[in-house]
Amino acid sequence: MTHAEVTTRQHYDIPPAPPTVLWDLANEAGIRFNGDAPWDIQIHDECVYDLIFSEGSLGFGEAYMDGLWDCGRLDELFHRLLRADIDTKIGKWTRLRFLGHALRHRLFNLQSSRxxxxxxxxxxxxxxxxxxxxxxxxxxxxxxxxxxxxxxxxxxxxxxxxxxxxxxxxxxxxxxxxxxxxxxxxxxxxxxxxxxxxxxxxxxxxxxxxxxxxxxxxxxxxxxxxxxxxxxxxxxxxxxxxxxxxxxxxxxxxxxxxxxxxxxxxxxxxxxxxxxxxxxxxxxxxxxxxxxxxxxxxxxxxxxxxxxxxxxxxxxxGPDYDRTLMAWWGNFDRAWPQLSNKYGNRFYRMWKYYLLSCAGFFRSxxxxxxxxxxxxxxxxxxxxxxx
The missing domain is CATH 3.40.50.150 (Vaccinia Virus protein VP39)
Structure with missing residues (x-):
């Protein structure tokens, strides 16, 4: 998804919350927007705030893939967010958007033989x-x-x-x-x-x-x-x-x-x-x-x-998975110059987000x-x- 697609995508009928709500939640986890700590979130486009409110973790992850925000230590960012249970607290803003997602898992057999x-x-x-x-x-x-x-x-x-x-x-x-x-x-x-x-x-x-x-x-x-x-x-x-x-x-x-x-x-x-x-x-x-x-x-x-x-x-x-994922990330990052022409920068950001967010998940x-x-x-x- 391109930068233009992200900024022009249709939002759902969820009342926009002021950024101060996000700032307060981030502060609970010891995280700041555009702060100096390696786990702070560096915002490159303010549409990220709307994407978080309208699409939750999906919008947050896709915005990272599109280069709309960065973080020096994604693993520590997610460790702090999950340890403070921010994913649950932000849920009240995104519950309507993902009601269909939850019902999909509840009502349908998504792992059928087909x-x-x-x-x-x-x-x-x-x-x-x-x-x-x-x-x-x-x-x-x-x-x-x-x-x-x-x-x-x-x-x-x-x-x-x-x-x-x-x-x-x-x-x-x-x-x-x-x-x-x-x-x-x-x-x-x-x-x-x-x-x-x-x-x-x-x-x-x-x-x-x-x-x-x-x-x-x-x-x-x-x-x-x-x-x-x-x-x-x-x-x-x-x-x-x-x-x-x-x-x-x-x-x-x-x-x-x-x-x-x-x-x-x-x-x-x-x-x-x-x-x-x-x-x-x-x-x-x-x-x-x-x-x-x-x-x-x-x-x-x-x-x-x-x-x-x-x-x-x-x-x-469980703590051993944190260490395993960090080792995988180190190997993948070192090998990226040999893979980059085939897979491209968006794949690199996706894979980095995957490995390091999962490391934070286990660390939390x-x-x-x-x-x-x-x-x-x-x-x-x-x-x-x-x-």
Whole structure:
């Protein structure tokens, strides 16, 4: 969207509030407009104020993409905004505008099988070169485990090993990975734990690269929706995929896992979580980054798990995602000169806004990262957590 389009877009029938309302809210978070701190917002066009009131976080994000405002430390800006709960307080001005957005999530199944491949096409297929430059050598596009790590590569290695140990993988077992990405975990588990792996993805680009990276190993990568799974497996794992399932499909998702998992098997769910249940997702993230996505709450997970699984372990290391995202941003920013001709400045600002706003989300404590180990009801073996 061009500068002209932003300044001339039609506003909705929401009474304009004076900028002092925004200034007061910003002050609550320790932020100033055109201030000197690195987390202050530098306004280049006063239409930004109207965009915030008329379109909330969507207008705020799009205005940044269009260069209408800047900030030296976007991660700290969002950390402060979210820690002060400014997103909720500004909601009274934008609730009418996004009533339709909330109802869309409440009334429709945005993650139906017909829509399952949209996120692959619009996010994961944008170009493997972006992810290859941003991620570690395993191409793990999920939170690293930083307890003993000093760099991203070690944090992702430790995360993959932690998953395999929590699943108690044994040589010769069959492991199903729902949402296998570029094959990092499948390759690691096959190489280091001697298991046969079937990985599924909704991204054609991920499938092609994962197959190349896992060549010569007992790994099969399939382009498939989880609802179409068949067969039986000793262990099942899903890393960073559950955010695309959606609350209306949680029962079906866990029912599929229950059906394909052997009676004495284990299932590890690695997912972002939020501290309270909500019917909405951020409109900017929904439009530009993860279409149809929805972050679960603990209550939503436990309700869907009940009668299907016993919770054997629940591990939260949410602060590690802040550090992971900052490492991704550093890699992407350093690699940008090689990518700029292909993707352009608006993509750069979009990707920067995405990574750094998410870092602030986890730094504020609103974002969590959970690894939940589930066992079928009646499992005979005693589970001991490996942390």
């Amino acid at each position: 829509r399952a491949f949209q996120v692959g096409e619009r996010h994961y297929d944008i170009g493997n070169d972006v992810f290859e430059t941003m991620l570690d050598p395993t191409m793990s596009y999920s939170c690293g485990y930083w307890r003993d790590a000093t760099n991203l590569t070690q944090a992702q290695f430790d995360k993959l090993d932690l998953i395999c140990r929590k699943l108690d993988l044994q040589p010769g077992e069959r492991l199903l990975e729902i949402g296998c990405g570029w094959g990092g975990l499948a390759r690691f588990a096959a190489q280091h734990y001697g298991v046969d792996v079937v990985g599924i993805t909704v991204s054609k680009e991920q499938q092609k690269l994962a197959e190349d990276r896992c060549a010569g190993l007992p790994v099969t990568i399939e382009l498939k929706d989880y609802r179409d799974l068949t067969g039986t497996y000793d262990k099942v794992v899903s890393v960073g995929m559950f955010e695309h399932v959606g609350p209306k499909n949680y029962p079906a998702y866990f029912e599929v896992v229950n059906r394909v998992l052997k009676d004495d098997g284990l299932f590890l769910l690695h997912t972002i979580g939020v501290t309270s249940t909500s019917n909405q997702t951020d409109p900017w993230i929904d439009k530009y980054i993860f279409p149809n996505g929805k972050i679960p709450s603990a209550q939503e997970i436990t309700a869907a798990v009940e009668h299907r699984f016993a919770i054997a372990d629940w591990h939260n290391f 404590g609103q974002g969590q990262l959970w690894q939940v180990v589930l066992a079928k009801n009646g499992r005979s073996s005693i589970y001991e957590s490996a942390r």
